[in-house]
Amino acid sequence: MFMLMIGFILFIxxxxxxxxxxxxxxxxxxFLKDTSxxxxxxxxxxxxxxxxxxxxLGKLKEVYEENxxxxxxxxxxxxxxxxxxxxxKQNEELQRALNFTEQQKQMYxxxxxxxxxxxxxxxxxxxxxxxNLGSNNxxxxxxxVTTVDGLVGLVSSVTPFTSAITPITELSEESPTFGxxxxxxxxxxxxxxxxxxxxxxxxxxxxxxxxxxxxxxEIGDTVITSGLGGVYPRGxxxxxxxxxxxxxxxxxxxxxxxxxTSFDHLTEVFVVQPPVxxxxxx
Numbered sequence: 001m002f003m004l005m006i007g008f009i010l011f012i013x014x015x016x017x018x019x020x021x022x023x024x025x026x027x028x029x030x031f032l033k034d035t036s037x038x039x040x041x042x043x044x045x046x047x048x049x050x051x052x053x054x055x056x057l058g059k060l061k062e063v064y065e066e067n068x069x070x071x072x073x074x075x076x077x078x079x080x081x082x083x084x085x086x087x088x089k090q091n092e093e094l095q096r097a098l099n100f101t102e103q104q105k106q107m108y109x110x111x112x113x114x115x116x117x118x119x120x121x122x123x124x125x126x127x128x129x130x131x132n133l134g135s136n137n138x139x140x141x142x143x144x145v146t147t148v149d150g151l152v153g154l155v156s157s158v159t160p161f162t163s164a165i166t167p168i169t170e171l172s173e174e175s176p177t178f179g180x181x182x183x184x185x186x187x188x189x190x191x192x193x194x195x196x197x198x199x200x201x202x203x204x205x206x207x208x209x210x211x212x213x214x215x216x217x218e219i220g221d222t223v224i225t226s227g228l229g230g231v232y233p234r235g236x237x238x239x240x241x242x243x244x245x246x247x248x249x250x251x252x253x254x255x256x257x258x259x260x261t262s263f264d265h266l267t268e269v270f271v272v273q274p275p276v277x278x279x280x281x282x
Contacts, residue, residue, distance in 0.1 A: 001100060029197050040134055054207075091273055093268070097114060097148060110273060112271070113137060114268065114270060115265050116132045116267065116268060117129050117130070118193065120266075127167060127169070128156065128164045128165060129164070130162050131145075131154075132161070133162070135158045135159065138273060139155060139158050139163045140158060141155055143158060143272060143273065144232050145271055146236055146237075146270050147268070147270065149261045150237040150260025151168055151236050153166050153170070154232075167263060168199065168238075170199065171196065171199045171206065172198050172199070179231075182232070183195065183208060183225055183226055183238060184223075185217055186223070186224045187222075189224075189226065189234075191216060192215050192216065192217050194211040194223075195209050195210045196223075196257065198209075200256070204260075205242060206238070206256070206259065207254060207255075207257075208215060208223065208241075208255040208256070208257050210252050211253035213253065214273070215253065217241060219241050219243065221241045222237060222239075223239050223240065224236060225238065233272055237260055239257040239258045242256045243255060243256045247264055
């Protein structure tokens, strides 16, 4: 009974002590609190790491799916950009072609047939290029062919669906199929005249002869076809005068002409159709 009473008294004392208004914990409470906190951290950290690992796995899947979407979007953007650049370039070329033909129509009322170059022959004895238009499209031999920049050559042969073009770089006085071209200077058509007689393969320039001594042709002038001879329509741009010198006999001048047209990677040309006269229609 004595021990029970002592225990009961201690129990009441502990309850009263714990319920009292204390400012700090006792050392046994501090010991138990620190011990439990130390033990908890060893359980909390692995549990947090494991939970974070599975959470990162879920996020990793989301990142992978997002990367897939971004990759497809980037590929689509690259494809659309290439297509846009192609369409833009084609639109600019067609716009230039439209402006060119409209300008020429207003000057001389020619009809220009747009054709694609489908092949080029590098045979030294037969340098020609073939286009995808033929007699079914109204193409005839000896029609002039040009680009937006300048004269290309002459139609040499025609089939129903294709035509062969002899380029102006094959121009020669000895050629039975590609004779000389009557030419003049743009803006001074009545005061200037010459003959584009040949092409110098070494210099890459046309040779213009029979220029009168009184001709006021100057370096930098634009050479165009004069229309004389009935083969080349008048007003087709050829090139610029690069040099001018006295001819062989001292009575006339000769000049070298730099072509406007570049024959590297030539893909599109225009076949010039002069207006049909009443006699031709009959």
